[in-house]
Amino acid sequence: MEETHNSTQQGFLLLGFSDQPQLERFLFVVILHFYILGLLGNSAIVLVSCRDPKLRTPMYFFLRNLSCVDICFTTSVAPQLLVTMNKRDKTLSYGGCVAQLYVAMGLGSSECILLAVMAYDRYAAVCQPLHYTAVMHPRLCTSLASGAWLSGLLTSLVQCSLTVQLPLCGHRRLDHIFCEVPVLIKLACVDTTFNEAELFVASVVFLVIPVSLILISYGFITQAVLRIRSAAGRRKAFGTCSSHLLVVVIFYGTIIFMYLQPAKSSSKDQGKFVSLFYTVVTPLLNPIIYTLRNKDVQGALRAMVLGKAAGQASREL
Template structure:
């Protein structure tokens, strides 16, 4: 318990890219610019969606929720990362690390579910256009969005509670760019097989299941689009889904690589 108490008092050392100073300076500029663009772009989407009555549709309702999740998620990670990258002292307080752990995991999980919900919305719009407004009525949209938010926060509470119960020992160094469960598990001085198995199950639920539902939705969408005789109609149908597909590939591709592997695997630099 001595090392755990030390972590409580001194916090953690978030190493990030400190072993590559030149890369760290370059990444600081890149991350700062993308973070600012993220805030401005997503804030603009939310503002326009709220102010323009023509955009009070299920698609823009979910898009506004996605933008809100994205702002909160990146804000839980990027500012702290930028601060530690810009100073020699890489210390992050224990409370700050735990807060980041809970918020980042909760919002990341919510985004997984929300992207699957948006795929269902696109399926209803393309495959059931005549019944779209009846299927995606406001009450259902609100329920689906609430489920996405709450499911992420609940799984985060479970994951973080299990992680916080682990006695920490050894060093306080987190060889990563922010505080998250797989990295903290490696600091435990007890057997973490249960924690790793539970994390893997949660990863399957929030990664593989949503991706499978998305693939099924887009399978039906592809069939419906190919039945459209007009080339302009096909382009319009694909156009409504293309940006969503790009986000899915980037988002799920990176986090599946991160979480569907053993927590003690040796690919830390690849993960970062």
């Protein structure tokens, strides 16, 4: 019994890339820059979409929620990862590991649902343009966004509660970059068939079903766009949807690789890089994709920056 509770008392050794010191130093710099840029980019989207009246539409309401999720998601992983990579003692407290487990999984699950909601919004905008404002009314938008947040946090509560109850029998070496359910299941010294089955079911609900709904939505969107006679109209419709579709492919592609396979079958290094991608890289890609390909956001950002510059210049005069 004393051996079983050893991890609880001493915490975990979060190994990360410590077996490759040169790679670890390089990744520290990369992750630090990606994290800072991701925070700045997503914060800019939240600020601009709140301040500019032109961006107070359902599309930008959901984009603002996506940016908030990304800020919280990457913050639940990156700072602790950077601290661990920058010190010799790789110990992470048991409480810190459990908190990271709950928060990261909850926010990741919320993002899965939110991306599906955004696909429905694009479907309504392209396929039902005359009824768009009536369909996507503020109360529905608020309910869908709230449902995405709550469903992610609830599934995290269930899944993580089952995971932390597994006896680890003194195992402390967590060969990963942060505390994640599939990795903790690997440390268990008992049969984990039930936990793996439950994780698979949760993955189907939060990954396969949303992806299926997104593909169905874009099937209808494609049919509607092809019926548009104007080439300019088709380009505008595809431009509206392509940014979201690109984010969907990047995010779901990496997270499905991590979760829709037996917990004890993935390569250690592969799992680390995949997790690094959807927790640190994807939150930076989202604002880049949406701002570089979206003239409304670009214009709002430019107006905000120039407005601040003009205000500062007038105060100096």
